[in-house]
Amino acid sequence: MTSGYWVLLALPATALAGVACERIASDYARRIDAGAAVDGATLCAALRAASTTVFLVCAAASLACVVVLILMRALGPLALARAGACMVLLLLALIDARCRVLPDALTQPLMWAGLLLSAAGLGPAPAAALAGAAAGYLFLRGVNAVFVFWRGHEGMGRGDMKLLAALGAWLGWAPLPEVLLAASLGGALVAVLRWGRQAWRATLPFGPFLAAAGGFGLVRGAVVQFPF
Structure with a gap:
């Protein structure tokens, strides 16, 4: 075809x-x-x-x-599964953009689906998928803990952590730095374009940017080279 x-x-x-x-x-x-x-x-x-x-x-x-x-x-089966995952990511992005929440009813099934597909031989190796899920959640949890210590309040919601864990289950641990880099650059660009010099004081949902970067990772592979 x-x-x-x-x-x-x-x-x-x-x-x-x-x-x-x-x-x-x-x-x-x-x-x-x-x-x-x-x-x-x-x-x-x-x-x-x-x-x-x-x-x-x-x-x-x-x-x-x-x-x-x-x-x-x-x-193929993997492409079909990733297409379904991209639909869930789109739904999560739209919900987070509207009401700034990433419901567990979507993030947790998405993570478990990635882990189960990996166990079935589709996607990354099971060890890489499990490490990706753990690394995604723990990294953002650590970043948020530092932010709480520095500013006295949380800088991101638990839904962002669970979404990155779900992406780690689908992509493995290696592409997560690329996903985070792309999502962070996208969020920073939107903030600067929208608020200008006051962008550093602004707050905006991170879920849509994580979902977009993760979707590109599912469809086209790595966003940028891992060493970078």
Whole structure:
């Protein structure tokens, strides 16, 4: 199958999946703003509310494109799993951008899925995946502890730590410095463009940048060279 035909099917599936994720994230953020708990029940309620005709059409069209790709052997099991992981990352990024929360109902299943796929022989070696999950969480936990000691309050949420742990489970430990570098540079650039000289005082959610860097890592490999 030529790359042109692959793109013709993959891009519509990606766009339709993005529409579905945006709809779910909007409904979830609305419920959180209304006082709902940040838990799996609220997320499930948002999923049910999003199951309208538009959402079902988007999901059906995306599934049809994926099935065609599988039948034409243009999408293997690992690529299919990573596509699903990218959808979850997109949903997490949209939720964090709206209500500054990364729900455990998404980050923890994402991490366990990466570990289980690694154990099944898909993705990095099990030892690398386990080390990546541990390193991702512990590194950001350590950075946050230093920030608390220095400034007297936390600099990031536990959801960021769990998201990096999930990315470590999918990518292994080696690409994590690259993911963090790309996410940090992206966040710094957005802060400077938005607030200028006051950027160092601003706060913005880190989840969207982590999700974007992790998504590029899943789709295209390393973001930058590991030694750098």
